[in-house]
Amino acid sequence: MLVDIMVNMLVKNISASDAKTRFGAVMNWTNKMDVVVESYGEPKMVLLSYTKYKKIVELREKYKREMLLDQMRSLKKRIKKRNVGLKRKDIKKLADRFSSEIVVDLIKEGKVKYEGAS
Numbered sequence: 001m002l003v004d005i006m007v008n009m010l011v012k013n014i015s016a017s018d019a020k021t022r023f024g025a026v027m028n029w030t031n032k033m034d035v036v037v038e039s040y041g042e043p044k045m046v047l048l049s050y051t052k053y054k055k056i057v058e059l060r061e062k063y064k065r066e067m068l069l070d071q072m073r074s075l076k077k078r079i080k081k082r083n084v085g086l087k088r089k090d091i092k093k094l095a096d097r098f099s100s101e102i103v104v105d106l107i108k109e110g111k112v113k114y115e116g117a118s
Contacts (some may be wrong), residue, residue, distance in 0.1 A: 013038055019047075 010033035019026050019037045026047060029035050035047040048056075083091075106112040 010034070011036055013043070015039070016044065 012029055012033050013036045014022075014026065016037050016039045019035070026035055030047050030049040030052075034052075036043050037045045037047060086094075103112065103114075107114050
């Protein structure tokens, strides 16, 4: 996918006023190349085909997922190192304690209703 984007590296520069008057042609150009719109000789924006845009969004999302997965793996390693001597029963006690604390907090915040045994 990245190869598809990188292979088609044709770029056309056009002034903002030309882009405005020739918008139909500019839209057609985006099927073959990216169009850089300039204002007073300075690049201000890039127009590209919707297909290429979707590929870029997909790549961005894939990158975000990979970064988050790497962060989760790193966190898992740090937690594992910190809890080397912990036994299963101790882990269960901690999990129960944290779960109880969270439920109590949610009840206090009014996010959960609890109706105890009457």
